[in-house]
Amino acid sequence: MLEHVFSEMVIAGAGWTQEPPHRYILVYMKISLDRCVACGNCVAICPVGAIDIDPVINRATVDQDRCVECFACYRGLSTEHLNPTLVRSMRKVFSWFRLRFDPEPDVCPTDAIEPQDLAWPRIVRRAFSDPLVPHESTGIHGRGTEEVKTNDVTHRVGEGEVGFTIEFGRPSVSASFRDISGVTETLAAAGIAFEANNPVTHLMDDPSTGKIREDILDERVLSAIVEVKTTMERVPEILRIVREAAENIETIIAIGVSTRCDAEGGSALESVLHDEGVPFWRGKTNLGLGRASQVEPVAGSG
Structure with a gap:
């Protein structure tokens, strides 16, 4: 089961804990109400806008539905260990004289952010959103795939083939697996195979x-990448499928298309994209400098 795949990350020292399915206790990123002084620094650093200052209690709170467990608030702010009661008192006194007593913008002055242990299925959020955590299924950090950046070594996309990277979400606009599944199911129905x-x-x-x-459809992540491979002839069809599916989901989709160039550095892909009204930029080029994974023996070399 995939739960066990992720639970192995605990053994690897990723700092997550997981109980058997019937004993799961869901816990999340937390800001201590006792220590928070509502300075607002964590609000600005959250990439998905999941942290706000609650005007009723005058404390920072985390919207658990929007939080993607990227740990940007925890790692992005240095910490001081000021007494929260002292800080609140000083801010109140300063306000009488129309003065402000605020910490530096990159500091949590009272060490109020308290990351919690994550359990299934919420653990999936951090796997896709925290760039310092490797995916157990691929061993790669971040979104868990090198895409075709290492195609000169992996040979994912061969001659005459076209690789697609379909990225869901971006900082400030996360993505849910329910939206992603809507697109992948449509692609699968068209006979498209996934990497x-x-x-x-x-x-x-x-x-x-x-x-x-089903158990992760409502989980949100900072971004996720779906990869498929097809023939040059099916490029317009895949573009159409993704465009139509994108109209029914609430996130951003970015498409990357890759192919092997000929000896002169050209390919038929440019004209295909032009006919579909898609702007063409050479974003990345593999120069073949990687170490070949399969080397043909030289004749007579023994």
Whole structure:
């Protein structure tokens, strides 16, 4: 079961704990109400706007539905250990003289942010949102895939083939697996195969249907990448499928398309994209400097 795949990350020292399924206790990123002094520094650093100052209690609170467990608030702010009662008193006294007593913008003055142990399925959020945590399914940090950046070594995309990276979400606009599943199911229905060495593929009940596991559909992540490979002739079809599916979901989709160039550095992909009204930029080029994974023996070399 995939729960066990993620639970191995605990053994690897990722700092997460997991109980058997019937004993799960869901815990999240937390800001201590006792220590918070409502300075607002964590509000500005959250990439998805999940932290706000509650005007009723005058404390920072985390919207657990929007939080993607990226740990940006925890790692992005240095900490001081000032007494929260003293800080609140000083701010109140200063306000009488229309003065402000605020910490530096990159500091949590009272060490109020308290990361909690994560359990399934919320642990999936951190796996896709925290760039310092590797995916257990691929061993790669961040979104868990190198895409075609290492194609000169991995040979994912061969001659005459086209690789697609379909990225869901961005900082400030996260994505839910329910939205992602809506697109992957549509692609699967068209007979499109998914890259096996990809963390989103590992979360599918059955890659042939593209349906993502029911228990994580409502989990949100900073971003996730779906990868597929097809022939040059099917490029317009895939672009159409993604465009139509994007109209029914509430996130941003960015598409990357890759292919092998010919000896002169050109490819048929440019004209195909031009015909579809898609702007073409050479964003990244593999120069073949990687170490070849398969080397043909030289004749007569023994």
